[in-house]
Amino acid sequence: MSENDIIQEMLLNEDDDDQLTPKQRKILQAAVEMFAEKGYASTSTSEIAKHAGVAEGTIFRHYKTKKDLLYSIAVPMITKFAAPFFAQHFVRQVFNDQYSGYDELLRRLIHNRFEFAKENIPLLKIVLQEMAFQHEMQVKYKDIFTENVLPRFREVVDHFKEKGQIEDYPTETVIRLTITTIVGFLVTRFIIMPDYPWDDEQEIERTISFIMHGLEKA
Amino acid sequence: MSENDIIQEMLLNEDDDDQLTPKQRKILQAAVEMFAEKGYASTSTSEIAKHAGVAEGTIFRHYKTKKDLLYSIAVPMITKFAAPFFAQHFVRQVFNDQYSGYDELLRRLIHNRFEFAKENIPLLKIVLQEMAFQHEMQVKYKDIFTENVLPRFREVVDHFKEKGQIEDYPTETVIRLTITTIVGFLVTRFIIMPDYPWDDEQEIERTISFIMHGLEKA
Amino acid sequence: MSENDIIQEMLLNEDDDDQLTPKQRKILQAAVEMFAEKGYASTSTSEIAKHAGVAEGTIFRHYKTKKDLLYSIAVPMITKFAAPFFAQHFVRQVFNDQYSGYDELLRRLIHNRFEFAKENIPLLKIVLQEMAFQHEMQVKYKDIFTENVLPRFREVVDHFKEKGQIEDYPTETVIRLTITTIVGFLVTRFIIMPDYPWDDEQEIERTISFIMHGLEKA
């Protein structure tokens, strides 16, 4: 089990405050599995209960509503997916090491998120799907993105633009192209074509190379 | 009304075979609107009927099941979105005009799909959402992609690789990066951040430039 | 069928606006019966459906919620029970005929409400029971009482107080004692002890006599 597997993390959480009962664990596992497979709206609580080997009422002892169950799964996922940007060292390292470039950052970022995605495919699917319809999730995402991800990303991009390493596009455009390419890769790799015989190491390097050349100063 | 607006096209279709009654038109419009807004599974046929100003039974006179209604909306969309690749001139032009490059192709492609997306945002949303769960749609998409899009795309990419205009990545990788970047742009532009003050012309050019530099031979 | 039977009235209503389907009629009949017998909260919609010989869903086609069903039964009852006080002649006759006294009024009132109660026992029970908990019913009752019943009643009582026929109690007290005695009679007669061998004519006369002597000027 890797440090990135947030289902495992939730399930094994040992904080005194939110100990999970064994049944609750099974409910979460079943819910993740089925929401990813059939979508939130098309999964019935009775199916979840059956899969979890639990009485249907038990679900509602722990989660007041079906939506609560979804959020208890999806919201932490959003937070965790954006987590690297919270980390102090994410930005600091860039500034401290004069020899490291945007590619170094990308490499760390992609590898990191690649491992994360690999271990959380069902959760990723759930979030991508439900983000479209669940207002509360959109809000959560927007908050995290504008408050934590965007500002730090902007600092970094501006830094490399000043160093002349990156083309003089608007910072937002650079960020969009970077994220789009990375997320596009992860979605293709793990969701659209998980069965394609990928050579992950090479594909990651090509993706980095693509972004770097795509952005580099003419 | 543009030539790209496929809802309008469906609604006004004058072929003798699939003449639409006014009620049927309203049903389709209402369904598109609500599926895009709330998702297929969370939209009830009675809501659609109410929105369309039609009796509940009327929907089932025209569409045997709710899923039929979805498919009658989504499947043509998939076909239409991939349509440019069907067009003979899409590839031919590339080979005939020795001076036109990959960027010309991209420019035509993006502009074309940009207009298309702009006029079909709700349909785009529906397809993106439901593709995840509707098997029949996945099959339809895969068929079209592997039979029509992929082969022609491959021809083109190989052509430019041979000409030395494109880096020597595997053809699939080039296609993936190209499509990912274009679709990522369209999704960001029209679905994730439709209210951002976009400078469309410039953003399109930057996107093309990003792809071109990203792929160009070192 | 008497002119007082408001269930029949509802069921046979021939206004174009609120025609009842046969099933709807059966639902209302079953609901009245069971709410009176077991109370609103202890009657399940599935029981009502079974009694009405109808699918459970049919109830909710006609009444959005179980509470809607209750109100559609109880609110007209409140209106109808207070109806005599709306009638113009209720007050006018008192003033026009100098020889008629408070006892004449009481006699007409009691006979009238007696017949009404006799034909609407289950509805009466429902209203008495649910008035305690259903806010909307309390409001409806209060509106009717303060706007229609109370002012006319006050006029009448003041009239007879001036004529010296009624003791000089506060008008509210006179009204309270009158209504309390009448309602107390009806409730005892039809709800608490419906099986007691009542001599209705005599008991009515005694009740009138009791009120008259109770209120007459010393």
Added chain:
Amino acid sequence: MSENDIIQEMLLNEDDDDQLTPKQRKILQAAVEMFAEKGYASTSTSEIAKHAGVAEGTIFRHYKTKKDLLYSIAVPMITKFAAPFFAQHFVRQVFNDQYSGYDELLRRLIHNRFEFAKENIPLLKIVLQEMAFQHEMQVKYKDIFTENVLPRFREVVDHFKEKGQIEDYPTETVIRLTITTIVGFLVTRFIIMPDYPWDDEQEIERTISFIMHGLEKA
């Protein structure tokens, strides 16, 4: 704390047999409060537990079923409300003191029950409501009424009828009119219009006067 407050009495009961634990006390208080407010059937045991600050299971340690809890509250209330009629001196005094009349009895009765009602409004509400549906409560009430209240009341009324103080109505009618008027007063005073600016002393006297004149020999 008055001698009439039967909740307090139950809660503080110090008989060895039915000592109440602090938790049990809280359960009873919460149950009384909520049954009065929302009705028995619409109050859930979990709500009671929450209000009482007790675990759900704790309720069932002390009361085998929810209905047991209701009866443990309501049945003593019925007994206590009828208690004055049990008292030996209720009847005896009437016969011993040749100068005291029916009005003296009424006065004592009303004052006594007035104070009782005032201190037990929620319980009164519960009993009035649930009497309609709870068979066991009806039986209890009927037993007490026919075995204790009615015979003594009859003795008293017959006594005053013989003395010529009361009109020659059937004894049952006299009792009905008396009780109806008293209960009607208490219900109006404490349940229907508790917020009206009552002048209790005067209203009681008027009620007595109303009954006395209503019943007195023509």
Added chain:
DNA sequence: TATGAATGAGGTTTCATTCAT
């Protein structure tokens, strides 16, 4: 063609009660 009443299976949720701790 269009309607909308009717259906019944199945959805989410509540609830009184039990029981291991």
Added chain:
DNA sequence: GATGAATGAAACCTCATTCAT
């Protein structure tokens, strides 16, 4: 005694679909 997780039956309600008109 007290807890609260667990239960499963049953509550209210929704829904896609059918069918007589």
